[in-house]
Amino acid sequence: xxxGNPWLSVLFWIFVSFLxxxxxxxxxxxxVKPAVELFSAPEVILRTAYWQNYIDVLNDRTLRGYxxxxxxxxxxxxxxxxxxxxxxxYALSRFDFGGKESIFxxxxxxxxxxxxxxxxxxxxLLTQVYRIGNFTLLDTRTGMILxxxxxxxxFAIWTLRPTLDGIPKELDEAAFVDGASSWKVITExxxxxxxxxxxxxxxxxxxxxxxEYLLAATLTNFNARTLTTGLSEYITTTGTSWGIMAxxxxxxxxxxxxxxxxxxxxxxxxxxxxxxxx
Amino acid sequence: xxxxRLGWIxxxxxxxxxxxxxxxxxxxxxxxxFHQWNPAAVNPDIIFIGADNFRKLVFxxxxxxxxxxxxxxxxxxxxxxxxxxxLLAQAFMKDFPGKAFFRTIHTLPLIMAPIIVGSVWKLMTxxxxxxxxxxxxxxxxxxxNIGQSAVAxxxxxxxxxxxxxxxxxxxxLIAALVSLPPDPFEQAQIDGAGKxxxxxxxxxxxxxxxxxxxxxxxxxxxxxxxxxxxxxxGGGPGSATRxxxxxxxxEVFPRTSYGYGSAVSLIVLYLTIVVCWLLYxxxxxxxxxxxx
Numbered sequence: 001x002x003x004g005n006p007w008l009s010v011l012f013w014i015f016v017s018f019l020x021x022x023x024x025x026x027x028x029x030x031x032v033k034p035a036v037e038l039f040s041a042p043e044v045i046l047r048t049a050y051w052q053n054y055i056d057v058l059n060d061r062t063l064r065g066y067x068x069x070x071x072x073x074x075x076x077x078x079x080x081x082x083x084x085x086x087x088x089x090y091a092l093s094r095f096d097f098g099g100k101e102s103i104f105x106x107x108x109x110x111x112x113x114x115x116x117x118x119x120x121x122x123x124x125l126l127t128q129v130y131r132i133g134n135f136t137l138l139d140t141r142t143g144m145i146l147x148x149x150x151x152x153x154x155f156a157i158w159t160l161r162p163t164l165d166g167i168p169k170e171l172d173e174a175a176f177v178d179g180a181s182s183w184k185v186i187t188e189x190x191x192x193x194x195x196x197x198x199x200x201x202x203x204x205x206x207x208x209x210x211x212e213y214l215l216a217a218t219l220t221n222f223n224a225r226t227l228t229t230g231l232s233e234y235i236t237t238t239g240t241s242w243g244i245m246a247x248x249x250x251x252x253x254x255x256x257x258x259x260x261x262x263x264x265x266x267x268x269x270x271x272x273x274x275x276x277x278x
Numbered sequence: 279x280x281x282x283r284l285g286w287i288x289x290x291x292x293x294x295x296x297x298x299x300x301x302x303x304x305x306x307x308x309x310x311x312f313h314q315w316n317p318a319a320v321n322p323d324i325i326f327i328g329a330d331n332f333r334k335l336v337f338x339x340x341x342x343x344x345x346x347x348x349x350x351x352x353x354x355x356x357x358x359x360x361x362x363x364x365l366l367a368q369a370f371m372k373d374f375p376g377k378a379f380f381r382t383i384h385t386l387p388l389i390m391a392p393i394i395v396g397s398v399w400k401l402m403t404x405x406x407x408x409x410x411x412x413x414x415x416x417x418x419x420x421x422x423n424i425g426q427s428a429v430a431x432x433x434x435x436x437x438x439x440x441x442x443x444x445x446x447x448x449x450x451l452i453a454a455l456v457s458l459p460p461d462p463f464e465q466a467q468i469d470g471a472g473k474x475x476x477x478x479x480x481x482x483x484x485x486x487x488x489x490x491x492x493x494x495x496x497x498x499x500x501x502x503x504x505x506x507x508x509x510x511x512g513g514g515p516g517s518a519t520r521x522x523x524x525x526x527x528x529e530v531f532p533r534t535s536y537g538y539g540s541a542v543s544l545i546v547l548y549l550t551i552v553v554c555w556l557l558y559x560x561x562x563x564x565x566x567x568x569x570x
Binding site: 006007009010012013014016017019020021023024026027030038039041042044084085087088090091092094095096097103106107110112113114115116117118119120121122123124125129130146147149150153154157182207210211212213214217218228231232242245246249252253256257259260264267268271272 | 282284285286288289291292293295296298299300302303304306307310366369370372373374375376380382383384385386387388389390391392393394397398399401402404406407408409412441445446449450453491492495498501502504505508509522523526527530531536539540543544546547550554
């Protein structure tokens with residue numbers, strides 16, 4: 001540890017925190033201003049709050065639908081990838097088969113490719129190939145839940161592998177000696193011990209799915225559109241309604257902020273493929 | 279040992295999903311990139327045309343411009359983030375009250391949706407309502423207009439990326455610095471080494487693995503930037519901020535020439551892999567043999 005005046009450091013970090021927080025604060029300021037006040041000289045300090053933008057967003061049936069879609073898609077996707085990731089990691093850590101590590105590495109590579117590359121092939125596959133009669137996965141919540149697995153499932157496997165590897169095999173073996181079935185070992189012995197790791201995975205995959213925009217913007221038209229795509233609709237139309245846009249942004253931001261307070265310690269490890277323990 | 283069949287059964291759903299939505303799309307664009315397929319054209323059939331799509335790509339001015347701005351952007355953004363991130367990490371190593379609190383605030387941008395980051399910075403920098411153009415104008419008489427000035431739009435995009443991702447660099451480097459043993463530093467000070475010497479000969483080599491991991495992750499993410507830019511500038515003005523992802527979303531995808539679009543997608547994927555691999559080989563691999 002170096003010494004020096006600690007209060008200078010505090011002052012410096014207050015300044016850094018100001019730079020970090022001010023843009024978010026400004027988003028909030030815009031969201032609680034009536035449209036007429038936006039174009040006058042900006043005031044940094046908020047005097048009165050005008051909640052109409054929020055009321056407008058909540059009263060908008062389309063946006064309410066988007067919100068519901070976002071909620072359903074990210075919740076189902078997070079549950080799905082955490083469950084599948086848990087089972088896959090159990091297999092990877094408990095069984096001894098050839099090419100195990102190659103399979104593990106292959107799953108991770110799926111996360112490294114830029115999503116923009118997959119826009120066209122996924123669009124074509126969903127419309128042309130993965131279809132039963134007239135039913136296609138395009139613009140359906142099921143389709144989005146499955147598509148989001150391409151980036152969330154590798155993430156779940158990556159973060160759950162150390163958790164599963166950390167549970168001693170002797171526990172399983174002792175249970176098998178006592179005559180327990182594989183299913184019982186997984187659900188009653190391994191699963192409870194993994195709960196903290198599973199919770200972090202569930203929460204982070206949820207927020208990744210909630211935050212996703214690019215794939216949702218290309219693979220949905222109306223029925224399965226999410227809140228993030230709703231946001232962009234307020235930009236492309238002529239004459240942006242800034243207040244509404246800011247209010248939607250705040251609505252999109254709130255779950256992330258709640259999650260942030262829950263798993264703050266794990267965010268850096270999650271974003272660096274576990275290279276750094278936060 | 280139990281039979282491996284159960285293991286395969288447990289892995290199967292994961293592998294099937296990743297195969298259908300990860301491997302098949304990849305093989306599909308490889309196959310399509312050698313074909314002409316334009317459902318909206320006179321001849322909507324899929325025709326094999328060899329490497330024509332790739333030949334066309336080499337002379338596609340829009341694609342090349344996009345490639346250029348992407349590489350410039352990645353260089354500026356990642357380098358700035360490394361320098362600022364390192365300085366912040368060093369500043370964090372001192373002893374001061376409220377460390378955990380400041381660290382928490384610093385982590386905040388990382389969890390934000392990229393599109394919200396774009397929206398936040400749009401509200402900050404749009405000329406009529408943004409606070410930054412307002413103060414730049416009234417204090418320095420400088421007219422910041424990201425809708426018209428290519429340079430301004432590009433710089434604001436870089437600043438936005440720095441705001442969003444520097445915390446990741448800072449936090450990974452803090453983790454690396456905290457884990458360093460104090461002895462070499464004390465010894466170097468006793469031997470009279472200067473600050474600069476200590477940095478180049480002790481700190482840097484010791485944090486290099488963590489630094490390189492951070493560079494890879496940032497590089498991979500910076501190359502794929504789309505959402506924020508779509509929100510902030512929409513890729514404009516002109517092609518000033520039309521990065522590869524934006525190019526695909528805006529120019530390639532809406533046109534229904536699927537064969538050519540596949541070729542572009544494939545090349546972008548290839549470039550991402552090559553850039554990351556080059557960096558890995560050139561900077562990390564030569565150092566490994568020395569260790570053992």
